[in-house]
Amino acid sequence: MGETATYTDKMSVRHILIIISGIMITFGCSALVFSTWSAFQAYVPDLLGVPTTQWALYITVLYLAEAFSAPFIGNLLAKTDIRIVLSASALLVGVGFILISLIKSMWIFYVAGLMMGLGEVGLLWLAVPTLCNKWFNQKSGTIIGACMAFTGIGGAIWLQVFNALIASGMDVWTIYMIWGVAALVTSLPFTLLCIRSTPEEAGCLPYGKPQTASGKPAGIDASKAMKSVAFYAVFLLAGIINLLTIVAQQFPKYTKSLDDGTGTFIAVGVTMATVMMASQAICKLALGVCADKNSKLSFFAACACGILGVLLVWFGTGSAMILYAGSAVYGFFFASCVVLVPILVRQLFGQREYPQIYSRVSMFVNIVGAVGAPFWAFFGDMSYSILFTVAIVLMVVVLLLGIFCFGKMKGLQADWTE
Known part of the structure; x- marks a missing residue:
């Protein structure tokens, strides 16, 4: 324990x-x-x-629901009990799936999309970085990476469950009901019972030595x-990174365009999508660990991997x-959107009004x-050479x-206040 008793050097059950x-x-x-x-796209439209x-x-x-509700949800997370916000978010997601299962109409998908967007902006984009910044002064990047890795791990597992249920x-519509129940069961017990907005609410201290002697969050006002x-x-950087993650969705279509009539390249494209999902899950954890040690080097490495990955896909069609x-x-590179961007925002502007700032990003x-x-x-319809360029x-x-x-970064950190 530090001399001022503002942090702990041991993770308690509450931290875990x-x-x-x-x-x-x-x-x-x-x-x-x-x-x-x-x-679901292969079945539902028909x-x-x-x-x-x-x-x-x-x-x-x-x-779009995520985008335009982000500032509002960010303010709620800063000013309201996080259990209320995240539990309501989980309900929106779970009930959205259940409504699709029960109503079976096109219009309900748009309603559910709105509900899920309102829920996911807190659950995916804001919850993990916000909690990590308040509960962990050290190793927050590693923890963010570990948590975000489970979007990929979860995706791989749920897709296998989907395939097994379809095969049975x-x-x-029944699978949508299962999805809704699964969303509620995997979230509400934790959002209601296991989390608190700050360690102090749970009778704990943040893990790791704080950035300030007092232990209070330091940073820049959101308005400033x-x-x-x-x-x-960083606003543009984060948006472009997310845009670049979506280019990976074109890989299967790209390989299909190369098919010689045997179906070989189509199968390769499906496997590429699976490899991508597994890789980005592992890389989220690796990137979080690396960013805790050197965020600048991690950023450069992510960019290099992005460029190299595109070049290999573009020119590697012979194998x-x-x-x-x-x-x-x-x-x-794919992993950098949800791991490196929140770390960069925190290092630039601090923790004091982090939810408000990151929600805008x-x-x-x-x-x-x-x-x-x-x-x-x-661009893919024009030419894949143009797309990759x-x-x-x-x-x-x-x-x-x-x-x-x-x-x-150094100039901004010099202006941080508690």
Whole structure:
């Protein structure tokens, strides 16, 4: 224990419960929403008698709901008991799935997309970074990475469950009901019973030595931060990174365009998607660990992996193993959106008004997410050479924005107050 008794150097059961809660939130609600909708896409539009593009619009509704509610949810997390906010968020996600199961109509998907978007902005984008910043002065990057890894791990597991249920003859409406119950069971016990807004509410102290002698959160006022050039740089950086993660959705379609009639490349594309999901899960943890030691080096490594991954996929068509390697390497860059960006925001602007600041960043991230799929599909329809060229150019832009942000970091930290 430190001399001022403002932190502990041992993790208690309460600290471990925070980590487990973060894992369960991402494994359940977040993975069910974001990592399995493409599996339903093969069945639901035909059952409803609507075009796939019309059905998939509910994902756009979901992202836009996340984007425009992010500042509001960020303020709630800063001022309201986090148990209330996250439990309500989990209910929105679970009930959204259940309504789809019961009503079986196109319009309910748009309603559910709105509900899930309102829920996921807290559960996926804000909960884990906010809790980590308040409960852990040290190793927060590692913990964020470990929690976020379970969106990928959860996705891989839930997709296998989906395939098994479909193979058994179960209809998709029943699976939606199972998804709704699973979302509630994997979240509510933890959001209601295991978490608190601050360690002090649970009779604990934050883990690890604090950044200030008093132990109080230090940082820049949100209003001041949002007037700085660095805020707009990280704002753009985060959005472009999310846009670049969506390019990976084009990999299966890209390999299909290479197919020689044997179906070999189609199978390769499906395997690439699986490799990507597994890789980004592992890389989220690895990136969190690395960022705790050196966030700048981690950022440069992520950008390098992004560029290398695209080049391997682009020029590695002569070998399935090279395509798989490209997908795996790209996973390290993919992981940076939900791991490295919150760490960078914290290092630039501090913890004092972190939820308000990061929620504004996540707003733009989700706006980009809403337009990302048609953006890359447009370039893919033109030429995959154009698509990959645009991707590499945007990665260079991300790299330059990151260099700018790290250059401003010391000056911003000098203005931190408690």
